Amino acid sequence: MKENKYDDPGFFENYSQMARSVEGLNAAGEWEVFRSLLPPLQDKRVLDIGCGFGWHCRYVMEQQAASVIGMDLSEKMLEQARLRNNGPGITYLREAMEDIDFPPGSFDVVLSSLALHYTGHYDLICRKVHNSLSAGGHFIFSTEHPVFTAMETQDWYYGTAGQRLHWPVDHYQGEGRRMARFLDTDVVKYHRTVATLINGLLDVGFIITRVEEPKPSPAVLEKYPEMKDETRRPIFILIAAQKPSAV
Numbered sequence: 001m002k003e004n005k006y007d008d009p010g011f012f013e014n015y016s017q018m019a020r021s022v023e024g025l026n027a028a029g030e031w032e033v034f035r036s037l038l039p040p041l042q043d044k045r046v047l048d049i050g051c052g053f054g055w056h057c058r059y060v061m062e063q064q065a066a067s068v069i070g071m072d073l074s075e076k077m078l079e080q081a082r083l084r085n086n087g088p089g090i091t092y093l094r095e096a097m098e099d100i101d102f103p104p105g106s107f108d109v110v111l112s113s114l115a116l117h118y119t120g121h122y123d124l125i126c127r128k129v130h131n132s133l134s135a136g137g138h139f140i141f142s143t144e145h146p147v148f149t150a151m152e153t154q155d156w157y158y159g160t161a162g163q164r165l166h167w168p169v170d171h172y173q174g175e176g177r178r179m180a181r182f183l184d185t186d187v188v189k190y191h192r193t194v195a196t197l198i199n200g201l202l203d204v205g206f207i208i209t210r211v212e213e214p215k216p217s218p219a220v221l222e223k224y225p226e227m228k229d230e231t232r233r234p235i236f237i238l239i240a241a242q243k244p245s246a247v
Contacts, residue, residue: 005187006074014183016080019224025055029227030142030236033214034113037140037240041065044108047132049097049125049141050115054081054090061089065109071095097125102132112141114236117149117189120177123200130204135246139206145213145234149191152178156229167233197239206241213237 005011019027028034041063048056051070060068071093072078078092086092097112098121110129116122129139148154150172156164175192198208213234216227 004073005185006072007076008185011183011185011187012074012076014185018183020055025059027220027224028113029216029220029224029230030214030238032217032220033212034140034142034238035059037210037212037238038111039109039138041109045106045134047071047100047102047107047110049100049110049112049129050118051081051092052077052113054085054092056111056113057081057090057092058085058087060109060111061087065089067091069093071097071100073097100125100128100132102128104131105134106132108134108137110137110139112143114142114144116141116143117191120190122190122192122196123203126200126206127204130206130243133243135243137243139201139241139243140238142236142238143197144189145237146172146191146193146197147233148235149178149180149189152180154180154182164229164232194237197237201239201241205244207244208239209242210240211237212239 006015025031041060042065044065046060046065046068048068048070051057051072054070057068057070067089069091070081073094073096075094078094081092097115097119110133119125133139147169150169157166157168159165172193175196176190178189178191180187180189201208214236215231221227
């Protein structure tokens with residue numbers, strides 16, 4: 001199944017009002033850590049899978065990359081990307097992540113921000129990304145953390161006074177489809193374990209170079225105090241992998 005709730009007018013309107021949609025990368029609590037995982041981008045050919053509003057594409061070109069292709073299944077996302085974050089070297093492409101089909105060695109860096117939990121074909125994407133990278137190329141992505149996706153409720157356990165007591169985790173080993181509630185809409189996501197995320201990369205030949213479970217920085221918490229509970233459990237997992245260099 002290729003999830004595309006983002007072209008639903010009501011859902012897209014709600015998404016457009018999120019801080020990260022309005023203010024870009026600096027309003028994303030995980031951005032500081034994600035940025036630290038990126039290799040030097042100067043003169044690199046980059047692919048952004050699930051590019052959304054194109055904030056990462058803009059950043060890539062600000063780092064003097066040779067070019068970046070931002071791909072997304074949502075036409076509404078791409079419309080905003082072209083309006084907000086267009087420029088020389090940036091190409092936007094409407095395509096599902098499962099359908100990427102670039103010649104071997106097309107890119108030096110592939111990145112993806114919060115898109116892979118929308119696909120049931122993670123292993124296929126790992127294989128296609130590995131094929132599309134040059135020798136020594138990098139794959140860096142963020143996805144919703146398995147602690148967050150295990151239960152469809154994706155919510156806290158509350159006390160009688162409405163206080164957040166703890167984050168429940170159950171059915172962790174039962175991988176697969178989840179119908180989650182996001183922005184007042186039922187959205188299909190896919191739960192997979194940490195082992196599956198890592199082994200999917202190893203199985204196609206990647207080397208894992210870093211794994212992070214970020215929390216909002218002090219600066220982000222000062223600006224967005226409502227994010228304070230995001231320090232109590234991980235919501236995202238970030239993984240950096242590299243294709244071995246040619247011998």
